[in-house]
Amino acid sequence: MSVPADLLALDARDPLSYKREEFALPDDLIYLDGNSLGAMPKAVAQRLQHVLDEEWGRQLIRSWTGEADWMSLPDRVAAKIARLVGAKPSEVAVGDSTSINTFKALAAALHQTPRKVVLTDADNFPTDLYMAQGLNALLGGQLELRRVPSDQIAAHLTPDVGVLLLTEVDYRTGRKLDMRGLTAAAHAQGILTVWDLAHSAGAFAVDLNGCEADFAIGCGYKYLNGGPGAPAFLYVAERCHAAAPVFLSGWMGHADPFEMGREYAPAAGARRYVVGTPTVLSLSALDTALDVFADVDMEVLRQKSLSLTDTFIRLMQPLTQKHPLTLATPEAHAERGSQVSYHHPDAKNIMNKLIARGIVGDFRTPDILRFGFTPLYHSHADVWRAAEGIAEVLA
Ligand SMILES: Cc1ncc(COP(=O)(O)O)c(C=O)c1O
Numbered sequence: 001m002s003v004p005a006d007l008l009a010l011d012a013r014d015p016l017s018y019k020r021e022e023f024a025l026p027d028d029l030i031y032l033d034g035n036s037l038g039a040m041p042k043a044v045a046q047r048l049q050h051v052l053d054e055e056w057g058r059q060l061i062r063s064w065t066g067e068a069d070w071m072s073l074p075d076r077v078a079a080k081i082a083r084l085v086g087a088k089p090s091e092v093a094v095g096d097s098t099s100i101n102t103f104k105a106l107a108a109a110l111h112q113t114p115r116k117v118v119l120t121d122a123d124n125f126p127t128d129l130y131m132a133q134g135l136n137a138l139l140g141g142q143l144e145l146r147r148v149p150s151d152q153i154a155a156h157l158t159p160d161v162g163v164l165l166l167t168e169v170d171y172r173t174g175r176k177l178d179m180r181g182l183t184a185a186a187h188a189q190g191i192l193t194v195w196d197l198a199h200s201a202g203a204f205a206v207d208l209n210g211c212e213a214d215f216a217i218g219c220g221y222k223y224l225n226g227g228p229g230a231p232a233f234l235y236v237a238e239r240c241h242a243a244a245p246v247f248l249s250g251w252m253g254h255a256d257p258f259e260m261g262r263e264y265a266p267a268a269g270a271r272r273y274v275v276g277t278p279t280v281l282s283l284s285a286l287d288t289a290l291d292v293f294a295d296v297d298m299e300v301l302r303q304k305s306l307s308l309t310d311t312f313i314r315l316m317q318p319l320t321q322k323h324p325l326t327l328a329t330p331e332a333h334a335e336r337g338s339q340v341s342y343h344h345p346d347a348k349n350i351m352n353k354l355i356a357r358g359i360v361g362d363f364r365t366p367d368i369l370r371f372g373f374t375p376l377y378h379s380h381a382d383v384w385r386a387a388e389g390i391a392e393v394l395a
């Protein structure tokens with residue numbers, strides 16, 4: 001069997017097809033895991049070589065303030081991410097991990113309200129729950145972490161809730177929450193919002209300012225393709241800056257680090273949430289990786305993402321009739337991120353077999369087969385080949 005003509009026609013008119021060339025991807029792999037670790041943009045290798053040879057190797061310490069200007073690297077990367085998430089550059093800080101930034105955001109948000117309840121999705125990504133638990137321990141156990149199923153969040157926006165901590169796209173099911181509606185409903189009850197955009201940033205256009213979101217965090221190594229352990233980001237709405245204290249008040253978030261003053265004074269804007277010395281190698285990789293998005297219209301990217309996931313769901317549909325395979329991802333476009341997941345009682349074993357055949361997705365407990373689609377480097381033909389491989393493994 002070869003790729004059906006209708007899918008080849010979709011690929012022929014794909015306005016983003018030229019993007020695949022910008023990535024180093026093995027030809028014999030169908031990589032459906034960009035939602036865990038994005039593929040490497042080819043330009044990153046050249047950038048890192050330059051950083052090694054010239055900026056570090058030759059210029060050494062002079063690169064902090066010289067031509068390389070490592071001091072402003074977090075801010076330059078922040079400006080590129082800001083465009084993708086609908087924020088002002090001065091509202092985004094880049095550095096640390098998503099986990100650490102979750103702590104910063106949650107601590108700052110809780111400081112702005114006398115309320116002690118943090119409302120979250122019972123199935124939120126573990127690190128979000130763990131960071132809230134750790135913060136609660138630091139605060140002497142005065143918080144209540146209230147966990148409810150995602151479809152019951154709206155009904156639990158009660159006046160005792162201080163902060164709503166949610167992941168926009170669920171890492172297991174790929175279900176996308178209504179960030180705009182939930183943020184407005186939260187605000188109507190005087191609740192601040194912290195959105196985890198790990199599976200959103202770079203996957204589709206996010207509009208933090210348009211949604212009037214208060215705080216957000218996100219990963220650099222998934223759809224932003226910044227490489228393993230890439231720096232994460234933190235968004236703090238401008239109107240929250242004055243009241244959102246910096247608890248991790250490191251010298252690199254100081255207004256004038258080299259003044260070496262005795263008292264902490266925050267830098268302007270979100271730069272104050274940068275803590276210690278910027279991780280130049282990984283920031284440089286992320287900086288160049290983000291250039292892949294420079295000429296990309298995020299609405300076009302979203303349309304392609306939906307076309308890829310629609311196609312996958314359609315091709316997989318007959319398999320759900322023959323096997324104990326059920327779609328875990330919502331079919332409504334507004335409720336879907338850029339991944340498609342299925343429940344299967346033997347999911348772990350099936351994923352291992354798929355990976356052995358070069359179709360790389362994820363198994364997630366307890367029974368999820370997860371397939372991530374990256375419109376920058378996937379074609380409809382890839383989707384078809386993946387579905388064919390899955391059919392063979394299931395058979
Ligand atoms: C929703 C979500 N939040 C956070 C993280 C990760 O946080 P960190 O980069 O700190 O490991 C992930 C994935 O690893 C995730 O899926």
Ligand SMILES: Nc1c(O)cccc1C(=O)C[C@H](N)C(=O)O
Pocket residue numbers: 035036037171198364
């Ligand atoms: N962050 C990860 C890592 O450091 C190692 C392996 C996997 C990951 C992941 O991305 C897990 C992930 N956030 C998930 O959505 O399941």
